[in-house]
Amino acid sequence: MLVEDLDTGQVLFAKQPNHRRPIASLTKLMTALLVLRHDPLGAALAMNERVAKQPLSSLQLKVGERVGVRALLYAALLQSSNDA
Numbered sequence: 001m002l003v004e005d006l007d008t009g010q011v012l013f014a015k016q017p018n019h020r021r022p023i024a025s026l027t028k029l030m031t032a033l034l035v036l037r038h039d040p041l042g043a044a045l046a047m048n049e050r051v052a053k054q055p056l057s058s059l060q061l062k063v064g065e066r067v068g069v070r071a072l073l074y075a076a077l078l079q080s081s082n083d084a
Contacts, residue, residue, distance in 0.1 A: 028076055041070045 002017040047061040059075055061067065
């Protein structure tokens with residue numbers, strides 16, 4: 001793991017920085033970052049047909065159902081719900 005200040009290049013923390021690790025939930029974290037940059041936490045999103053048809057959906061969302069961004073992020077990050 002390596003934590004670096006991108007402005008200065010200073011390494012803030014390093015533990016086996018060359019050791020390969022699985023990316024785990026990195027995709028979900030990047031998705032959350034993009035959501036937070038574009039949608040306020042208080043916003044609500046309407047579910048479309050593509051989202052509602054996700055296999056093995058743990059949220060069981062229905063087309064047209066409105067769900068808050070905060071609730072979707074919670075489901076994606078804390079409950080590991082892939083349909084959020």
